[in-house]
Amino acid sequence: MIKGVIFDLDGTLANSIEDIADSMNIVLTEKGFPTHDYDTYKTFVGNGLKSLVENSLPNSANNETTLEACFKRMMSVYDDNCIVKTCLYPGIAELLTELQKRDIKIGVFSNKANELTQKVAKVLLADWPIEMVIGAGGDIPKKPNPKGAILISTKMRISPEELIYVGDSGIDMQTAENSGMYAAGVLWGFRDMEELLENGANVLVENPMDLLESFN
Structure with missing residues (x-):
């Protein structure tokens, strides 16, 4: 589950x-x-x-x-x-709201430098309860090293096999695999379907709300 x-x-x-x-x-x-x-x-x-x-x-x-x-x-x-033109993708706000309604915990793990990750998240994700936001730097190595994802898992008190890691790149899919998490690759991001599949995506998500089907 x-x-x-x-x-x-x-x-x-x-x-x-x-x-x-x-x-x-x-x-x-x-x-x-x-x-x-x-x-x-x-x-x-x-x-x-x-x-x-x-x-x-x-x-x-x-x-x-x-x-x-x-x-x-x-x-x-x-x-x-970093937040002049940057915005949430269409459908992300609705997805985060639905996850909140279902009491599904939410975390963020980025390869963007931690201080920039925090800055963007503070502006764009202020409306939802985010358990933990981590960017690269300090003692957190860049993905696909799973350390940041495991740290969030520990903070959530949820085992890796009960977590979905969602990303748009091969590095994200590798991170999910290295963390023991279910890998969901999104098709609206910066990389293509082939890269996601080649790097171990368990599911491909065409629209944000489609992610909810992975919970069934």
């Missing part, structure tokens, strides 16, 4: 790609580097902001000094712009 749901943030609960892309393009423009469109950024995200910066830089500039400088600048720019 499912008693709780742990969600990824970007590409799952929140459509954040435009704020991420706009912020990184500011950094690239300042450096005189080529910028990228939103669809390209969807292939860059999922493994943390430093990985995003590395993917965004031209090969000729992808050295440690430039990477560190651009990462530091990106953290600053994105911190100022």
Whole structure:
């Protein structure tokens, strides 16, 4: 029996790609580097902001000094712009409300830096009781390491096999498997069906409310 749901943030609960892309393009423009469109950024995200910066830089500039400088600048720019265009996907508010009605506990585990994860969650998820929100950093390694998901499981006092982990990427599906949780891959996010299936999705979810069928 499912008693709780742990969600990824970007590409799952929140459509954040435009704020991420706009912020990184500011950094690239300042450096005189080529910028990228939103669809390209969807292939860059999922493994943390430093990985995003590395993917965004031209090969000729992808050295440690430039990477560190651009990462530091990106953290600053994105911190100022992380909730300009970012919003919940259609149907997410209704899903969270229904989970609340059913007394299903809710958590969030993201590869976004913890301070940014907390900032976005505080604005977008204020209307629902979230048990725990965790981003990467400190003693929490990035997904697919399951440490953050297991920590949320412990906080909820729910065993992993009674939890669904919901995400939009292969990394999320690996995280679910590594945590011993049921893996639900969403089709409205940043990655495609093939990536989700190849990485162990137990179910694919086309619309947010369809997740409720996994409880039956």
